[in-house]
Amino acid sequence: MIAVDTNVLLDVILRGAEHADVSRAALYRARKAGALFVCEIVYAEIAAQFAGDAKATDKFLREAGIELDLSTREILALAGASWREYRQRGGKRDRMAADFLIGAHAVHRVGVLLTRDEGFYKTNFKKLRVVNPLTTRGKT
Numbered sequence: 413m414i415a416v417d418t419n420v421l422l423d424v425i426l427r428g429a430e431h432a433d434v435s436r437a438a439l440y441r442a443r444k445a446g447a448l449f450v451c452e453i454v455y456a457e458i459a460a461q462f463a464g465d466a467k468a469t470d471k472f473l474r475e476a477g478i479e480l481d482l483s484t485r486e487i488l489a490l491a492g493a494s495w496r497e498y499r500q501r502g503g504k505r506d507r508m509a510a511d512f513l514i515g516a517h518a519v520h521r522v523g524v525l526l527t528r529d530e531g532f533y534k535t536n537f538k539k540l541r542v543v544n545p546l547t548t549r550g551k552t
Contacts, residue, residue: 414447449479497536526545
């Protein structure tokens with residue numbers, strides 16, 4: 413299983429996205445390697461592109477071979493703890509708890525996240541293996 417971050421999906425959804433081809437290819441490779449999933453935050457962030465229409469969002473995810481996986485209390489607690497540690501280290505408020513929920517969810521469920529935000533996740537989730545479509549072309 414591989415968790416997918418919002419930025420990779422937006423590359424595929426948004427017309428003219430700079431990294432559309434690379435992200436589409438990375439999703440294809442990841443899907444061949446195993447099941448793909450998103451957490452609630454990623455679902456909500458991409459749902460905005462479908463005007464909040466759950467049916468349209470679900471259709472996109474289904475066609476992309478991606479499942480919605482709900483967070484547990486343990487995941488939520490890990491996200492909160494990770495965000496707190498970040499802020500204690502002097503991290504700025506431009507990173508909201510949502511980013512930490514995505515990372516905590518990926519760590520807790522499978523330990524692998526497909527994202528272009530490699531630096532953030534590697535810094536804040538040491539146990540997470542990050543697959544960046546821009547730097548891992550041809551590999552997943």
